Amino acid sequence: xxxxxxxxxxxxxxxxxxxxxxxxxxxxxxxxxxxxxxxxxxxxxxxxxxxxxxxxxxxxxxxxxxxxxxxxxxxxxxxxxxxxxxxxxxxxxxxxxxxxxxxxxxxxxxxxxxxxxxxxxxxxxxxxxxxxxxxxxxxxxxxxxxxxxxxxxxxxxxxxxxxxxxxxxxxxxxxxxxxxxxxxxxxxxxxxxxxxxxxxxxxxxxxxxxxxxxxxxxxxxxxxxxxxxxxxxxxxxxxxxxxxxxxxxxxxxxxxxxxxxxxxxxxxxxxxxxxxxxxxxxxxxxxxxxxxxxxxxxxxxxxxxxxxxxxxxxxxxxxxxxxxxxxxxxxxxxxxxx
Amino acid sequence: xxxxxxxxxxxxxxxxxxxxxxxxxxxxxxxxxxxxxxxxxxxxxxxxxxxxxxxxxxxxxxxxxxxxxxxxxxxxxxxxxxxxxxxxxxxxxxxxxxxxxxxxxxxxxxxxxxxxxxxxxxxxxxxxxxxx
Numbered sequence: 507x508x509x510x511x512x513x514x515x516x517x518x519x520x521x522x523x524x525x526x527x528x529x530x531x532x533x534x535x536x537x538x539x540x541x542x543x544x545x546x547x548x549x550x551x552x553x554x555x556x557x558x559x560x561x562x563x564x565x566x567x568x569x570x571x572x573x574x575x576x577x578x579x580x581x582x583x584x585x586x587x588x589x590x591x592x593x594x595x596x597x598x599x600x601x602x603x604x605x606x607x608x609x610x611x612x613x614x615x616x617x618x619x620x621x622x623x624x625x626x627x628x629x630x631x632x633x634x635x636x637x638x639x640x641x642x643x644x645x646x647x648x649x650x651x652x653x654x655x656x657x658x659x660x661x662x663x664x665x666x667x668x669x670x671x672x673x674x675x676x677x678x679x680x681x682x683x684x685x686x687x688x689x690x691x692x693x694x695x696x697x698x699x700x701x702x703x704x705x706x707x708x709x710x711x712x713x714x715x716x717x718x719x720x721x722x723x724x725x726x727x728x729x730x731x732x733x734x735x736x737x738x739x740x741x742x743x744x745x746x747x748x749x750x751x752x753x754x755x756x757x758x759x760x761x762x763x764x765x766x767x768x769x770x771x772x773x774x775x776x777x778x779x780x781x782x783x784x785x786x787x788x789x790x791x792x793x794x795x796x797x798x799x800x801x802x803x804x805x806x807x808x809x810x811x812x813x814x815x816x817x818x819x820x821x822x823x824x825x826x827x828x829x830x831x832x833x834x835x836x837x838x839x840x841x842x843x844x
Numbered sequence: 845x846x847x848x849x850x851x852x853x854x855x856x857x858x859x860x861x862x863x864x865x866x867x868x869x870x871x872x873x874x875x876x877x878x879x880x881x882x883x884x885x886x887x888x889x890x891x892x893x894x895x896x897x898x899x900x901x902x903x904x905x906x907x908x909x910x911x912x913x914x915x916x917x918x919x920x921x922x923x924x925x926x927x928x929x930x931x932x933x934x935x936x937x938x939x940x941x942x943x944x945x946x947x948x949x950x951x952x953x954x955x956x957x958x959x960x961x962x963x964x965x966x967x968x969x970x971x972x973x974x975x976x
Contacts, residue, residue: 522928525900533848597849598874604895605884611891618898622849622879 512537513544516644521617524644528619531636542636545643550785552585552642552649553772556667558629558689561655563675564699566606567755569650573610574758575765576648583615585646587637589630591654592622599623603652617646629653629660635792638666656689664692665791668784669771671764673697674713676705690716693748694771697764701752713750746774809835850878850974852903855892856885857920858910865937866907872963873905873970889916893923896932902974908938913948921952933973937961 515523530538555572557565569586576582588603599622610616623631630653641649653663664670672693690696690713698709749767753760775781817835820826826834854870856863863885870880881899883892896904904924908916913936924932933954940948940956948956954973957966 521897525897529851529900592879593874596875596877598877599879600870600874600882601879602882602884604881608884608887608891611888611894618895620881620899624849 513541516541516545516640517548519645521614524617524640525619528637528640531640532621532631532633534633538636542639545640548643549639550642552638552646553669554638554667555648555650555768556653556663556670557650557673558653558656558660558663558670558692559673559697559699560657560675560678563655563673563678564755565652565655565673566603568671568673568697568699568753568761569603569652570607570609571753571755571758571761572765572768573607573616573648573650575761577610577613577615579762579765581615582647583645584617584648584650585641585644586610586616586618586650586652587621587634587641588618588652589621589623589634589654592624594625597624617641623654627660628662629656630662630666632795635666635788661689661692665788668775668781669694669768671695671697671768673699674709675700676703676709678709694746695764695767696748696750698750698752699755701760702754706752710750710752717747717750746771746780805835850903850970851881851899851901852878852905852970853881853883853892853896853899853901854905854907855883855887855895856907857887857889857892857916858908858912859886860908860910861885862909863907865909866905869905869907869937869963869966873967876967878967878970889919889923892920893927893929896924896929897927901932903970904932904934906934906936906938908936908940911939913938913940914944917948917953918951933970935966935970937966 512523512527516527527538527541531542532538557569559565566588569588573584573586576584586607588601588607590599590601590603592599601620601622603620604618607618610618619637621631621634621637623629626632630651634651638649638651651663651667653660670692672689672695674696676698696713698706698713700706751760751764751767753764755761772781775784814835817826817831821828821831852873854866854873856866866882870882873880881895881901883895887895892904892906904920906917906920917934917936921934924930924934934952935955935957936948936953937957940958945956955966955969
């Protein structure tokens with residue numbers, strides 16, 4: 507299949523073409539990049555929903571139920587990207603999120619793609635955002651991104667998604683866990699799954715008191731490696747306070763209410779301008795990431811290997827600090843070169 | 845450009861509920877650096893072919909202990925072909941009587957492994973099949 511025709515087939519709804527293109531994009535092949543360029547003008551329509559939370563809180567089962575809901579009640583086409591970790595030692599991975607999504611089988615309006623994190627930290631893979639673009643261009647109206655089982659710092663998803671769900675389960679931690687920075691701060695909607703388990707009242711109380719302590723009025727982004735905060739659009743629009751939902755993903759309890767909150771959140775951020783702010787921030791950090799890797803590549807294409815090794819050796823000998831070394835590699839050493 | 849990872853779907857079609865073998869193989873392939881999509885128990889041939897399509901896998905590994913391999917294997921091969929994925933290599937692990945092996949191979953099954961098969965052999969033969 508030639509690539510232009512591959513892109514064309516994707517736009518026409520060919521599932522095999524879509525799947526092959528996802529692989530090319532994930533592998534960052536030049537064909538994949540060319541296809542992304544062709545597809546990019548078709549993106550920007552989908553509602554991106556992030557689902558994150560600790561391992562075992564029931565993210566995959568929740569995604570399964572939410573998708574069933576969108577299919578049955580709203581007839582929306584849903585794409586799911588489920589990220590699981592790669593082994594840091596072998597690079598291999600077991601991707602098991604599909605096990606919980608068997609109800610979605612046999613429905614052409616759903617496309618599930620598993621992704622290995624391939625060395626990225628932050629809960630997503632390097633190319634997750636690019637895969638989202640492919641699904642967006644292919645006309646999926648809802649794109650659900652499920653992160654790896656996240657601890658406290660895997661907050662990358664908030665940069666990618668319009669609406670971020672943080673999934674908790676009873677019995678995972680006390681209220682000190684709930685006031686730490688990180689994952690709870692990025693929640694647009696909080697979900698206490700497994701709500702039929704004992705301890706659900708305690709979890710709910712802890713989350714509620716956290717929300718009362720502070721709901722974010724600022725949005726923090728990494729910009730040129732610096733944390734920068736942008737005031738959330740105010741003052742006339744009401745501040746969004748993350749609702750807390752109790753669900754039982756194995757039988758669908760609470761899913762309709764959750765979907766309703768997600769829709770209200772989308773409407774809210776469209777109305778107050780935060781949707782555009784998030785789009786901007788997302789594309790901005792994507793641009794930065796691509797620029798970074800291209801600059802690195804360009805640098806390594808040009809630098810002489812011997813020179814690089816020599817400077818590196820000096821760092822290892824403690825003759826140069828890494829900063830001095832970089833300075834020398836980028837600007838040359840005036841003492842040696844002239 | 846990132847290196848091309850070998851993607852493998854490990855699936856258990858049919859009704860027997862023993863997935864230890866499938867999990868051992870999944871884990872071994874992971875340790876060999878492959879990306880293994882694990883689908884769980886009691887998959888229909890349709891579900892397996894659909895997952896293979898969505899995941900764009902290079903290899904499908906079927907674990908069959910029920911004796912239904914002569915019904916399940918050809919059906920899965922047929923569905924893969926119908927989806928345009930005739931290039932996907934299909935391997936079977938499980939309890940397969942010797943007399944069925946030639947016919948399975950003839951259908952296009954790339955490798956068959958019984959109890960006691962070494963995971964190293966499986967890994968090596970998957971790599972060989974893909975580079976062919």
